[in-house]
Amino acid sequence: MDEIVETQLIRRSRRGDHEAFDQLMQAYHERVYRLAYRLTGSADEADGVTQDTFVQAYCSLRQFKGRSRFMTWLYSIAVRKGLDLRRERHSSRETLSATDPPADARRSSARGPLETLREKEFAGLLSDAIMKLPGDQRAALTLIVQEGLSYKEAARILSFPEGTVAWRVWKARQFLRDMLADYLAP
Amino acid sequence: MDCKTSSELIGRLLDNNLSDAEQAALREHLVQCPVCEKLEREHRHLHAALRSQPAPDLPPDYSRRLREEVWRKVKMTERRSVSLSFRIMAIAAIVMLSMAVMLLAWRLHDRQKELRQPGVASETARRGGSSSMPLPAIRLPKNALPENWSAEQVQAFVSVQDYLGGAMRWMAIDGNQVEVGMSGSGTSTVGEKNAAREVVVVTLQYVERQSDNRTTILSNPQFVLLPGEEASVRLSGRNRDSRELFRYRVKAAKEKSGQISARIAFDCEVPDAAEQRPVIDSPINAEVMVKEETPVLLGASGDATRRHELYMWAGMRSIAANGRPSSGKGDHL
Numbered sequence: 001m002d003e004i005v006e007t008q009l010i011r012r013s014r015r016g017d018h019e020a021f022d023q024l025m026q027a028y029h030e031r032v033y034r035l036a037y038r039l040t041g042s043a044d045e046a047d048g049v050t051q052d053t054f055v056q057a058y059c060s061l062r063q064f065k066g067r068s069r070f071m072t073w074l075y076s077i078a079v080r081k082g083l084d085l086r087r088e089r090h091s092s093r094e095t096l097s098a099t100d101p102p103a104d105a106r107r108s109s110a111r112g113p114l115e116t117l118r119e120k121e122f123a124g125l126l127s128d129a130i131m132k133l134p135g136d137q138r139a140a141l142t143l144i145v146q147e148g149l150s151y152k153e154a155a156r157i158l159s160f161p162e163g164t165v166a167w168r169v170w171k172a173r174q175f176l177r178d179m180l181a182d183y184l185a186p
Numbered sequence: 187m188d189c190k191t192s193s194e195l196i197g198r199l200l201d202n203n204l205s206d207a208e209q210a211a212l213r214e215h216l217v218q219c220p221v222c223e224k225l226e227r228e229h230r231h232l233h234a235a236l237r238s239q240p241a242p243d244l245p246p247d248y249s250r251r252l253r254e255e256v257w258r259k260v261k262m263t264e265r266r267s268v269s270l271s272f273r274i275m276a277i278a279a280i281v282m283l284s285m286a287v288m289l290l291a292w293r294l295h296d297r298q299k300e301l302r303q304p305g306v307a308s309e310t311a312r313r314g315g316s317s318s319m320p321l322p323a324i325r326l327p328k329n330a331l332p333e334n335w336s337a338e339q340v341q342a343f344v345s346v347q348d349y350l351g352g353a354m355r356w357m358a359i360d361g362n363q364v365e366v367g368m369s370g371s372g373t374s375t376v377g378e379k380n381a382a383r384e385v386v387v388v389t390l391q392y393v394e395r396q397s398d399n400r401t402t403i404l405s406n407p408q409f410v411l412l413p414g415e416e417a418s419v420r421l422s423g424r425n426r427d428s429r430e431l432f433r434y435r436v437k438a439a440k441e442k443s444g445q446i447s448a449r450i451a452f453d454c455e456v457p458d459a460a461e462q463r464p465v466i467d468s469p470i471n472a473e474v475m476v477k478e479e480t481p482v483l484l485g486a487s488g489d490a491t492r493r494h495e496l497y498m499w500a501g502m503r504s505i506a507a508n509g510r511p512s513s514g515k516g517d518h519l
Contacts, residue, residue, distance in 0.1 A: 018257065025249075025252065025256065026249060029248070029249060029252055033244060033248070038239075046242065047245070047248075050252060051252060051255045051256055051259060054252070054256045055259045055260055055263065058256070058260055059260065059263055123235070123239065126236070127239070141236070144201055145201065145233065145236045146239065151203055166197075166198065166203070169197060170194055173232065176232055176236075177228055180232065181228075184228040184231045184232055
């Protein structure tokens with residue numbers, strides 16, 4: 001979204017213009033949902049986190065000073081909501097499983113059936129392993145590797161120094177490599 | 187570069203977060219170290235898997251549903267916050283009201299306590315500048331004015347008012363001194379001739395009490411006032427030889443409770459201290475609520491050998507429609 005348009009929409013939203021905020025939601029809801037899904041591993045929870053993120057964003061829009069991008073600010077709300085939710089239900093968590101990967105993971109492959117099966121298995125195990133990561137490492141890994149943000153942006157979202165973010169990503173990688181060593185070996 | 191550093195830098199290489207120099211050093215190490223090179227390949231595989239992890243599909247019609255849910259929750263949040271503010275305001279109002287009621291009850295209790303001690307002015311009676319001297323019980327001088335004295339004053343008031351055409355507001359009399367207050371515009375409807383009305387009669391007595399209990403009345407004015415009118419006068423002392431001047435400002439009205447509320451300001455001027463009269467150095471300002479004809483002590487000064495006291499009492503008097511003082515019930519004239 002164009003930065004000037006975005007600023008105008010934010011200003012109008014602050015004055016209670018629902019239509020303006022609808023446009024902001026329209027522009028960013030997909031990315032927020034995707035991040036929430038990766039943090040929680042559940043479609044239902046991703047939906048809840050996305051809703052709560054936009055509700056909080058609207059209610060505290062006056063606190064957004066424009067020092068970061070609006071998207072970065074939304075992400076920071078979503079990460080907090082997502083990690084809080086995970087913390088709340090850590091004992092009865094519902095993770096992505098090998099037998100129930102996201103819809104896109106079930107796309108057919110041009111490879112042989114054995115290899116396809118192995119890939120599906122790997123994808124499922126990878127999802128499981130990600131959900132076993134501590135919340136702050138999972139958030140750092142998701143933002144850097146899957147969302148493609150810079151270390152600087154991730155540090156702002158997570159409210160940690162860049163060095164801490166880099167260390168958490170490295171720890172997460174180490175963990176995943178150890179968990180999936182059999183599948184990663186050439 | 188050692189293997190430990192190399193393993194730490196591999197991830198940052200994949201994230202494009204290495205400087206050119208770091209990249210070059212790492213690549214050089216990877217070429218030379220098969221363990222680290224294997225590690226790099228594994229991480230590259232993992233990185234690719236993470237990157238290609240499919241994004242979740244949005245549920246159908248998600249955008250519309252999200253909007254509906256968000257606005258519903260926003261409305262609930264706003265309602266909760268309004269309700270919370272209202273609750274806080276209500277609690278604050280209740281607390282303030284309770285405090286006001288407690289304060290009022292305390293003041294009323296205090297006032298009733300005062301009224302149970304006849305003759306003592308309320309705590310609002312203050313003697314400016316002096317320390318809080320305990321006020322003695324009332325012992326009016328034996329030569330205090332006779333009871334029917336005020337009847338003469340009211341009669342005089344009625345006569346003078348009739349003569350002046352109804353513009354008179356108050357009258358102060360002390361011995362042969364008479365002061366009259368008139369309404370400024372002359373359009374006043376107060377004191378209309380032949381109309382039934384009430385006046386307040388306020389008597390003040392400033393006495394000097396000596397150690398041998400001899401009492402001298404220094405000033406003894408009587409005020410006949412229309413309720414709510416303020417009289418302001420300068421009167422000479424009753425002692426013909428004295429050159430003292432007494433200044434009075436008097437305002438009184440009947441309250442719903444039946445009591446009379448009065449505001450009295452008093453001070454005294456002694457032109458020549460060489461006359462050895464006790465100098466009245468501080469004024470008296472008092473706001474009192476008095477019962478009909480119950481004397482109150484407004485203030486005192488001096489010491490055991492020579493003491494000055496200001497007393498006051500007041501009553502309501504009706505003036506009949508014929509312009510004469512009424513002799514009906516409650517009329518003590």
